[in-house]
Amino acid sequence: MNAGSTMERVYLDLKARIVGGAYPPGTRLDPFHLAKRLAASPTPVREALHRLSGERIVDSWHQEGFRQPIFAESDLCDLYQWAGALIGLALRAPALGSAVPASLLVSMEVEDYPARVARLFRAIALLCDNREIRYAIVNFVERSEFFRAAEARTDPAADEHLSAMEAAFRSERWTELRSKSAGFYRRRIAHAGRVVAALRPRSQTIG
Incomplete structure (x- = not known):
């Protein structure tokens, strides 16, 4: 090799x-x-x-x-805010009208919450005709994957909100998806402190 x-x-x-x-x-x-x-x-x-x-x-x-990165609550809030803004931009892309979203979001029953979040946002990126937005979305998906499981553990409604976004995506209800995505990231920001606490090793004190 x-x-x-x-x-x-x-x-x-x-x-x-x-x-x-x-x-x-x-x-x-x-x-x-x-x-x-x-x-x-x-x-x-x-x-x-x-x-x-x-x-x-x-x-x-x-x-x-x-x-491995250590996220403070403010760091996570900044990333969530950035991610929400990028998804909002992608969902306003001119190419959305000619998209075939169902083929981009193949249902896999064995997928867990982190994999489903990554799949949805990658699919949204593929619909966007702006390469810089696509690259930025893929980057935040990769950076956030390791704490998605903590989101699901600390927010019982996380899966419900994700399912609603998936349904809007499959039905090409872009206005609804923009609204639900914005709500999803507002909720993520509100729960950021819980995620940070769930990620912190038991022996690690707040300092």
Whole structure:
């Protein structure tokens, strides 16, 4: 396997682990330790971590390495507000009139809440003819995937709100979907503190 393919394999594997919540918030991501688990040398792992840092999926500091992000309540509120604004922009795209949304949102009964949220917002991104908006939506989907399970645990109505958005998407009721999406993110902002508390390791104090 050449260096380029090794780097891509390591990047995809490491990204899946991080967004999937394999490491608690604040976990130091050491290239040497990760290299053993990923069956690679530290160099492609370090390169993958730099790439993930550029995508803001991991945090990094000069001379201090990499870690799984730690979100304060204000950080999560900012991300939710940004995500809601992007989805609102995507749902105003001119291409929506010629879309075929049903084929983009294939029903999978085994999917859990985080997978369904990611699938819905990726499908909305695909309907948008603005590439920058599409890329930004995909990025926030990836950055938020690891705390979606905490949303479902801390908000019993989360699944109900998601189902309503899915139904509006399948029926191409764009005005309704814009309204429900805005409501979804208002609710996410209101529950951000609970999500942050659910993500915090038991031994980690608030400081």
